[in-house]
Amino acid sequence: MKMKNTIKNKFFKHSYFSKNMNKKGELGDIIGLKETIFLILNIIFFVILLSFAYNAGSRAFVYEESYAKQIVSIIDNSKPGMNILLDVKEGLEVGKENGIKLEDTFKIDDKENKVMVRLSSNGYMYNYFSDYDVKLSLQDNLLLISIGEKNIYNEK
Amino acid sequence: MKNKFFKHLYLNSNINKKGELLSVWWIFVLAVIALGIVIGVSVYYSAEVNINLVHADILGNRIAKCLIQDGKILYDMEKYDFFKECKINKKLFNEGDFFVKILINYDDKIIYDKNYGNSAYEKDCQILEKISSKSNLRCVKKKEIAEYNDKEVVLEIISGINQEGGRISLTNE
Numbered sequence: 652m653k654m655k656n657t658i659k660n661k662f663f664k665h666s667y668f669s670k671n672m673n674k675k676g677e678l679g680d681i682i683g684l685k686e687t688i689f690l691i692l693n694i695i696f697f698v699i700l701l702s703f704a705y706n707a708g709s710r711a712f713v714y715e716e717s718y719a720k721q722i723v724s725i726i727d728n729s730k731p732g733m734n735i736l737l738d739v740k741e742g743l744e745v746g747k748e749n750g751i752k753l754e755d756t757f758k759i760d761d762k763e764n765k766v767m768v769r770l771s772s773n774g775y776m777y778n779y780f781s782d783y784d785v786k787l788s789l790q791d792n793l794l795l796i797s798i799g800e801k802n803i804y805n806e807k
Numbered sequence: 808m809k810n811k812f813f814k815h816l817y818l819n820s821n822i823n824k825k826g827e828l829l830s831v832w833w834i835f836v837l838a839v840i841a842l843g844i845v846i847g848v849s850v851y852y853s854a855e856v857n858i859n860l861v862h863a864d865i866l867g868n869r870i871a872k873c874l875i876q877d878g879k880i881l882y883d884m885e886k887y888d889f890f891k892e893c894k895i896n897k898k899l900f901n902e903g904d905f906f907v908k909i910l911i912n913y914d915d916k917i918i919y920d921k922n923y924g925n926s927a928y929e930k931d932c933q934i935l936e937k938i939s940s941k942s943n944l945r946c947v948k949k950k951e952i953a954e955y956n957d958k959e960v961v962l963e964i965i966s967g968i969n970q971e972g973g974r975i976s977l978t979n980e
Contacts, residue, residue, distance in 0.1 A: 696837055700844050707848045719972060720858050727865045731894075764896045767975060777972040780866060780905060782894045801894070 711749055711771035714742040718757070719768040719777040722787075722796060726766070726779045731800040740792035746770035757787045757794055859945035859968040867949045867966040869893055870907060880955040880962065884911065884919045900924040904970045906932070906946075910963040911955060918960070928967040944969035 707713075718739060725735050739757070746756050749771045758767040760776075761784065767776045779785070784799035873893040874880055882892065889907070890897040899905060906928035911919035922929060932946035946967040953962050 693837075696841075700841055704844060704848050707852050710852065713852055716856065716972060720856065724858065724861060724865065727862065727869070764899055769975070772976070774975040775972055776975050778899055778904070778970060780862075780895050780899055781869075782890070782896045 711745050712773070712775070714745050715768045715770050715773075715775035718742050718770075719766050719775045722757070722766045722768070722794075723777045723779045725796055726783065726785055726798065727781050729783075729796075729798045731783060731798050733798045735796040735798075736790070737794045737796060738792060739789075739794045742768075742770055743789075743792060753789060757789065759785050759787050761785060855972065857943060857945065859943060859970060860947065862970065863945050863947040863966045863968045866895075866905070866907065866968065867947045867964050869895070870909065870964050870966070871949055871951055871962070874909075874962065875951055875953045878953055880911075880953050880960070884909075884921075884955075889921075889923055904968060906965075906967040906969075908963075908965040910965075912961040912963065913955075913958050924967075925969075928969065929965070932965055932967045942969070943971055 718737075721737065725737065729735060743753070743756065746753075746769070751769055751771065755769050758769070759765070760767060764778050764780065764782075765776045766779060766787075767774055769775075782801050784801045786795075786797040786799070788795045788797070870889070870893055874882065889895065889909070890900070900907075900923055903925040906922070906924040906926065908922050908929060909919065910917060928944060928946070931942070931944055932948075934940070935942070935944065935946055936948075944967055946965060949964045949966075951962045951964075953960060955962075
């Protein structure tokens with residue numbers, strides 16, 4: 652028993668909390684209130700930082716750019732007559748959180764050959780080179796990309 | 808000297824009965840960590856994903872597919888309208904972010920050579936073959952063997968794209 656106490660004392664002698672231990676060695680006094688609050692505040696600080704880093708990846712601007720580029724790649728890689736479905740569930744949720752109307756989220760500017768994605772007050776646009784008649788429509792959480800023939804070429 | 812220095816540090820403040828746990832130093836350390844993480848995360852996510860290489864590859868494939876069918880070049884190249892036949896937007900090429908070069912070689916002689924879009928990228932594409940660059944331009948070179956005017960020729964297509972997407976605000980629409 653004596654041996655055990657000696658080892659324990661030797662351990663606490665070097666530990667961070669040792670100064671807070673009273674002679675009776677009660678558990679409540681091993682870690683003082685100050686240290687507990689300090690520890691909790693530090694944990695809160697790092698949790699906030701980690702959640703910031705985690706949430707940064709799900710910000711609207713990341714989705715806007717990635718969807719716009721995906722849609723452009725799909726359009727330029729397809730042929731007239733094709734219909735492609737793209738899952739945009741996560742993007743729509745982000746847009747909804749930012750108060751963007753569903754009809755404003757995915758748009759095509761066929762005069763300028765641009766795909767525009769808006770999931771926040773600032774959207775993102777990217778050019779596709781194909782002279783196709785492209786239509787975008789939302790079907791629940793899926794975006795339908797319809798590729799058709801354009802009647803007039805080289806008139807622009 | 809050493810003690811004087813450590814007197815102000817957080818670690819010492821735990822040992823020192825007079826010391827405070829949430830000292831100015833500790834708050835400073837936390838602020839530096841927070842600032843570092845915020846800057847790091849912001850820089851990482853604000854960097855644009857460059858899909859120009861994939862896009863240039865798609866463009867090259869499109870041209871090869873529209874020119875060659877069953878191993879033959881379908882068009883009389885002198886009358887060939889690249890934009891019409893391959894269904895590619897001419898206006899976009901005139902704006903300067905896109906470049907295409909079509910070469911036809913027969914017996915190591917160039918029998919057809921034409922550039923479309925921003926011709927300045929021709930040299931840039933040659934440089935990019937040799938050295939890596941931070942430039943946004945990406946080029947893809949394709950070679951196909953095909954039959955043209957009853958001759959076996961080598962069709963070479965160089966496609967380059969230097970496109971950057973843009974942010975749009977509410978007033979842009």
